[in-house]
């Protein structure tokens with residue numbers, strides 16, 4: 133394999149994480165070691181000065197960690213990646229590496245809950261100013277820009293409203309204003325959407341979700357487009373210390389080998405379930421980018437290679453209907469998270485957002501009848517039958 137970068141996404145999934153050693157191993161092994169010995173003082177000095185490639189200490193770099201970093205960077209067409217202990221460690225690395233006191237960040241208003249909390253409660257303590265805007269509205273993004281804007285941060289499609297933002301257009305707005313543009317690509321995976329190709333400067337993932345895909349790891353990754361940004365982020369990550377460990381790196385690299393086949397099935401199953409739900413009399417509305425009824429169906433189609441596997445739908449009858457469906461499903465598991473091989477179902481009003489009042493939820497676009505499914509790779513007829521018998525009880 134001369135230059136893996138020239139290969140397709142399927143080949144990159146299978147071979148992208150391989151880092152050979154002298155044993156002839158076919159898979160990058162788990163290098164479960166905290167530190168690496170130097171041949172002599174000069175060798176140690178060369179490694180520290182960056183004059184020679186090699187390993188020093190696992191927080192700085194480790195072959196198993198490098199293996200998963202290489203795989204994801206290849207899939208995202210980035211320069212290099214930085215493995216993080218969790219998706220939130222990746223989000224924190226982005227904000228803490230790019231923002232200083234006095235700087236301003238524009239974020240999608242619909243972002244992952246902990247990301248929103250970081251921006252609302254932590255970074256303002258350090259003098260960072262934050263604007264949450266509907267990033268699907270380009271005029272709103274332009275209007276929010278100030279001379280201090282250093283970063284535009286977008287999730288598309290966003291959670292749990294499945295709102296889609298125009299990556300290429302926002303990249304232009306960011307670059308006209310000398311700001312960096314970061315996309316959280318967790319919901320799509322690089323199989324369906326490659327934000328760096330569309331103009332983003334950096335991409336991040338909660339690898340806990342589709343990249344690992346088996347609901348047995350928490351991990352994250354930041355992928356940089358340029359060597360300069362990478363070097364800055366690498367030194368920040370070394371100081372912050374939120375690095376991924378070798379064992380989790382191994383598991384994620386293993387998960388990635390089947391990413392493209394998993395995503396194919398995820399999308400097929402989700403499309404069928406979304407169409408089934410849309411025709412069901414007890415369902416008020418289905419929000420899924422693979423349905424023509426999605427307000428940004430055309431935009432999503434243009435900037436991705438598929439709809440993904442997250443479906444939000446609104447039940448008639450609100451809170452009570454939601455609870456009945458939750459308590460009646462048998463094959464779907466009641467749990468948060470997403471992107472694993474198993475189908476998960478979530479009802480924000482009775483679960484994740486139960487602490488909010490009904491009015492607060494309504495304002496946030498999380499109506500009481502909203503149910504979210506992360507569609508797995510099981511037999512789709514059985515998934516539909518499971519939802520069908522649950523809806524029957526409403």
Ligand SMILES: *Cc1c(COP(=O)(O)O)cnc(C)c1O
Pocket residue numbers: 218219220221223244247287291316318319338339340341350351352
């Ligand atoms: C889960 C998730 C995160 C956080 O990732 P963790 O691995 O749970 O820390 C960030 N962004 C999105 C879109 C997510 O779904």
